[in-house]
Amino acid sequence: MSILVKNNIHWVGQRDWEVRDFHGTEYKTTKGTSYNSYLIREEKTVLIDTVDHKFSRDFVLNLAAEIDLACIDYVVINHAEEDHAGALSELMARIPGTPIYCTHNAIDSITGHHHHPEWNFHPVKTGDSLDLGNGKQLVFIETPMLHWPDSMMTYMTGDAVLFSNDAFGQHYCDEHLFNDEVDQTELMEQCLRYYANILTPFSPLVTAKIKEVLGFNLPVDMIATSHGIVWRDDPAQIIRQYLAWADSYQEDRITLFYDSMSNNTRMMADAIAQGITEVDPGVAVKIYNVARHDKNEILAQVFRSKGVLVGSSTMNNVMMPKVAGMLEEITGLRFRGKRASAFGSYGWTGGAVDRIQTRLMDAGFDISLSLKTKWRPDGSALAECREHGRQLARQWALHPLEAPRPITTTQVTPVSAMPAAVTAAPQAAPAAEWDDDQAMLCTVCQWVYDPAQGEPDQGVIPGTPWAQVPDSFLCPGCGIGKEVFEPCGKAEEAA
Numbered sequence: 001m002s003i004l005v006k007n008n009i010h011w012v013g014q015r016d017w018e019v020r021d022f023h024g025t026e027y028k029t030t031k032g033t034s035y036n037s038y039l040i041r042e043e044k045t046v047l048i049d050t051v052d053h054k055f056s057r058d059f060v061l062n063l064a065a066e067i068d069l070a071c072i073d074y075v076v077i078n079h080a081e082e083d084h085a086g087a088l089s090e091l092m093a094r095i096p097g098t099p100i101y102c103t104h105n106a107i108d109s110i111t112g113h114h115h116h117p118e119w120n121f122h123p124v125k126t127g128d129s130l131d132l133g134n135g136k137q138l139v140f141i142e143t144p145m146l147h148w149p150d151s152m153m154t155y156m157t158g159d160a161v162l163f164s165n166d167a168f169g170q171h172y173c174d175e176h177l178f179n180d181e182v183d184q185t186e187l188m189e190q191c192l193r194y195y196a197n198i199l200t201p202f203s204p205l206v207t208a209k210i211k212e213v214l215g216f217n218l219p220v221d222m223i224a225t226s227h228g229i230v231w232r233d234d235p236a237q238i239i240r241q242y243l244a245w246a247d248s249y250q251e252d253r254i255t256l257f258y259d260s261m262s263n264n265t266r267m268m269a270d271a272i273a274q275g276i277t278e279v280d281p282g283v284a285v286k287i288y289n290v291a292r293h294d295k296n297e298i299l300a301q302v303f304r305s306k307g308v309l310v311g312s313s314t315m316n317n318v319m320m321p322k323v324a325g326m327l328e329e330i331t332g333l334r335f336r337g338k339r340a341s342a343f344g345s346y347g348w349t350g351g352a353v354d355r356i357q358t359r360l361m362d363a364g365f366d367i368s369l370s371l372k373t374k375w376r377p378d379g380s381a382l383a384e385c386r387e388h389g390r391q392l393a394r395q396w397a398l399h400p401l402e403a404p405r406p407i408t409t410t411q412v413t414p415v416s417a418m419p420a421a422v423t424a425a426p427q428a429a430p431a432a433e434w435d436d437d438q439a440m441l442c443t444v445c446q447w448v449y450d451p452a453q454g455e456p457d458q459g460v461i462p463g464t465p466w467a468q469v470p471d472s473f474l475c476p477g478c479g480i481g482k483e484v485f486e487p488c489g490k491a492e493e494a495a
Helices: 053-066 088-092 104-114 184-214 236-245 264-279 295-304 321-333 351-362 379-395 420-424 488-494
Strands: 003-006 009-011 014-016 033-035 038-041 045-048 074-076 100-103 121-124 129-133 136-142 152-156 161-165 222-225 253-259 284-289 307-312 339-346 371-374 440-442 485-487
Touching (some): 003 222, 014 053, 053 088, 074 088, 100 104, 100 136, 104 121, 184 236, 184 295, 184 321, 253 295, 253 321, 264 307, 264 339, 264 371, 264 379, 284 295, 295 321, 307 321, 307 351, 321 351, 371 379
Parallel strands (some): 045 074, 074 100, 100 121, 161 222, 253 307, 307 339, 339 371
Antiparallel strands (some): 003 009, 014 033, 129 136, 136 152, 152 161
């Protein structure tokens, strides 16, 4: 079914609700995508792009129901990848000899994909035009490396529609076609995810090409993308957003990602994040396990962030493979103007942290001091992690922070030493006066410390009251320290 875009322009593309992997498994399309093809019927009839190769037969059948295929005068291919030009073989078998307009580089790509060098190719360059009749033309604008060497945009005069190829698009499937018809939050999330994961390496080219297009002083009433929605309501908004994203973009945000063999590095990540938030409550902090989270979401968060912390256990004196893979992708994306630091737990050697730090430096990050912890972090090690987070929060702050407050230790005064006026008033008993047989509940994971059993794995013998449990004690359930424990009775009342 076709959809009217504007005047004599119709969308004749294909929605793909099911697709979840793009470019192999490089990109996870959590919202599906669309393959946008456009049919222009002026005095001349032109088809701009086709659809993904797996929909070739359906595309040609649907197009034949819309128009006599023999009436198509020209085919324009803005980009030769299979998700744009995949149906060409099926189509050209029905209309052999029809001129195909594309860049010179695209001829090589199309021939490489479809193996038909005999097709009637017409290479174009920036400024070339094709007359449609009715006073309208198609004007071609080369956009090499946005994001392939063969890429171009096509502008239609009269209707002022820019067929923008991959630029300004998003992998986002919806029954509605236009930007003002869909969920705006979802739309912009997918736009950012698309830019961060696909176009970030080419940000300098994005800026230069947008300025070049704007320099033509052509009115743009619509931007018709190759994937996702068509921008008809204030199409300049996505152009402005691209210019912002291309300019060493960052928000007041810090992303931590890691992989961990025994949860030791996870404990470090949690403690570092706590320290960051303690000093700078306004900063957004996100933590991801690369083995369990969507890698494209992590990369989008890194793109948004002013700083990133990368953590890994040490395995065979190197980092965990999924962390190494993520760093390889980050290096290729060439983020600019961001801070970074490495952290991790190790046993025999700490090679992972050193290698991460080196990779971050090679990737162009401004490096801050790294942090290693040997074996499972105890209370003092977690305190060091929190202090590390505090220091990074101050170093990476984008705005003035309050002066650090001195850390004081609360002294517990025995009841017998308190003034009579104080002891006479009803009040909760201090922590040191809890009953020796009082069980303590971890408010994070609900693990219960029973003094009668102690915790032999941490050297706490049976019969040890909570007040005598070392401050370095960590909850066996979640790995957090004594500060999250409450007397069982008190925790139950609070609940």
